[in-house]
Amino acid sequence: MKTTFKKSVLAFLTCVLALAFALTGCSGGGKDPKANFVGSWELSGGTTEGEELTDEYMDMFEEWGISCILVLDEDGTGSLDLFSEVSDLKWEAKDATTASITVDKETTDVKLEDGKLVLEDGEDKLIFSKSDKDLSGTVKKDREAAEKEEEVEEAVEDGDVQSVEISPAVTVADDDLCTITITEKFQDDWGDIGFVVNIVNKSDKDLTFYAPTGKTNVNGTMKEAWFSAHLMPGTNATEEFTFSKGTLDSFDSLVNTTIGIDAYLTDSYEDVASYSATIA
Template identity: 85%
Template structure:
């Protein structure tokens, strides 16, 4: 009698447990939440200082060669490459929609929503979209560039700073919109080489000037320089048109240079002008 009763209880418990496991399997509760986050994520928009980062803005960053990539590896490590600032990190999935990343002793939660990872910090929002490509090569390239810049920064002393006046100054633009002139060649204390640019916005619009991809040539070789200047109507500025460390070794390399500078309306990102000039 007692034996029959025990068998009945065990049989009942076995059925209950089997049903519980079946329901858990159907609900997806057995899936490791880490699987939702592993892979390469690319910055795709958001807000900054209350302003929405539009597709045009994102295209501009891409043209400038600026990347923002988040990689989360299966072993709980990863890397954040934010515009050439590369930081290693650790991460863990708190649940199926929340991942915590920790880098340089700071931790932040990212929320998974509509297949996008969203990071909100001090009112700003960064949105990452899952890439179908492995972006570790991009991160490696940016890391090497950052390390090289740091090495140059440590190796170059203040007395290595050089400048050579360009006389007469080279006029890149002189119209109703703006004037742009090149007045010097320089090598700074980071080892970067480039030109000093004087620029005046003569229009009634807020303009941003930049160096577009594929328009600058140094002695027969295409280069990707860095240049950006935002000018309110009627204002002037002196900026640097710079080639990254390693692209040019000395001022003597900066010869027979054709530079390109374009302008767009800051508020709408609408291109309004394109200029170029050659410096011997």
């Protein structure tokens, strides 16, 4: 009788202890350390090549559309989008504050410090803050942009860069101030598309020529272009009037184009002239 009772008590205590351990495992004490790292992390500071990555730098990166994102997925894979260059990675949690990340067969540790991920490589130190958003979509866009750029570079290597002489050259301006002519259209090494512009400053003033907003269209559709040339009195230059990659579908899209080029006094920023011309 006593033996049976003693066995029952021991069995009961065993169940209680097992339940206690199970509950402890579900609480913070038994939390899988991997959960501390899973998610999207954005660069928020640090130092690189001895330069501190201040808030001003972070704002500049955002304005330029430059990404620095670390995505750690629950399955131990992820992505490192370092200044819009994307690499796949594998990772694992060593403990609650340390994880190892492997990119291109190179492994490094990141550490959790005050809720932020810190990656150190020599004197460089990158600090990532946890984002409340899933940034995998941004990483995907950067990956696609990088792949497209690689295609452009391959096209350059294959001799697909194009240029066509415009004959006769199109005159944009010819007065006492300057002469501006368009002599060629092209697609360059980086996939930018545009025109070659020859320009002469006939005046006795320092002049800066530029492409103003809202004065250029391609085949009836308004486009933003880039052009800038600073010429001292009596000098000439050859510059490119370009549309950034992605603005036009291809080199063949550059048809029926009306361009605008304005000029201002370099020292005073006073506008002095406005020109336009159409290239068939």
